[in-house]
Amino acid sequence: MKQKQVVYVISDSVGETAELVVKAVATQFNGGHVEIRRNSYVDDIEDIEDVILLAKKGNSLIAYTIVIPALKEYLDQRAAEEDLVAVDLLSPLMNAFSAKFNQEPHHQPGLMRKLDEEYFRKIEAIEFAVKYDDGRDPRGILKADIVLIGVSRTSKTPLSMYLAHKRFKVANVPLVPEVPPPDELFQIPRKNCIGLIISPDKLNEIRKERLKALGLGSQANYASFQRILDELDYAEKIMKRVGCPIINVSNKAVEETAGLILDVLKKERSL
Template sequence: MEKLNVFVVSDSVGETGEQVVKAAVTQFRPNFENTVIRKFPHINNIDHIEKIVELAKIQKAIIIFTLVEEKMRKKMMELCNQSGIVTFDLLGPMIRLFEDQTNQRPLEEPGLVHKLDDEYFKKIEAVEFAVKYDDGRDPRGILLADVVLVGVSRTSKTPLSQYLAHKRYKVANVPIVPEIDPPEELYQVDRKKCFGLVISPEKLNVIRKERLKALGLSDDATYAKQSRIEAELNHFQKIIEQLGCDVIDVTNKAVEETANVIIHKIEQGK
């Protein structure tokens, strides 16, 4: 079996080219027998291309490349043709197709897809974190979080956690209930990361009554009584004074507004 030598040349990390090459090679050599695939990532100047072409000529290699800059693609084709090297441009034809269809010039910026991937995975990680450490279910998350939200029930802790997670902040939230002592971790967290959420008793009364109705329960339960709400808010105030963290009044704020206040404070504190 003749040896197959393939160079994968990229101006980014080279994963796209490598995966396409492997997908094609396995149709002929499922176990990559007598096959060498060598990756050349972050190739960003003509000198690099010249040296790779020289090496490919010596090793009788095929060059598969993913280069977003037109001048780099042209130079690669030119040098390969001059040296009699078999080559294939993976991205060029597709870039030209989209250029024709959109009447736009490509950015020609290497690695954009990986930047998007990084942002995507950070968001997913933050969302999973917010779910795992929602409503104080695991206090260990408090010390791992970028943001810690503290408040009585129905102060938008969970939707706020999810909104911030989509901004790639890892958020843990802790409910404050008079009958239950806050976790010790709450007193150990950096005060700049901790935010108390307060709301007017009247507004909270309305919200809790609506919540009870949605659950098919009577709206005169203790949970929605004014006396209970005031007791919870008084207890919350005592905890917040111990923590010494910022307090945000969410009475008439949308989740987005509260999130923007928190993001601004967090970024200022960095």
């Protein structure tokens, strides 16, 4: 009876990288019919010894991604003593990096997983900002790390997206005199909310440009000075009722305003 082909994957992290490489290679032989037994988060020689004994018993191959030098040396030594093939999947490329770029590796397991987690947190925050943009669903207010409120054209959406790239879940709510603010706005801690205001002259200029871009006349009520004053007055009353910090965005780039928001929140939440 033909002996089962087994590859033991050993990693001081999750081991996904090693398993994917083994699978890629296995597809070149016998249609990939190889049993892979993954051993994740190996952090002492006893774990390695267990795999060595199993691999010897089954005359199996070992593939590993271990960055902790002491564990790697032990595995190489024991594999040689037991006449086992143990393939190091990382060191050749790590050595090439060191030689070419004149840098030393951190020898710290789990860094790839950390990068992946950071990436997925950012994607989640971006999706959150899109879902809860412009007050579409007030339930997002209760889930958000930051809630931005202000009249139209105070950069709420660009700020939400910018902060999302820094992994903050941001909801934004437009303040319009004819539309009562959502109840959820008054249920969150004041330190989670930021009010955005702007000078009437600057808002008038921005709104006129917006109307022009839409092919509409600049005399529309949306850009009228009295309408703007009414909206700003209404917005400030809501912000005072919420009790949130207020930032004036006039003549500020999105990056500058975002920095101010984070500074204010840091100060508020440290009190």
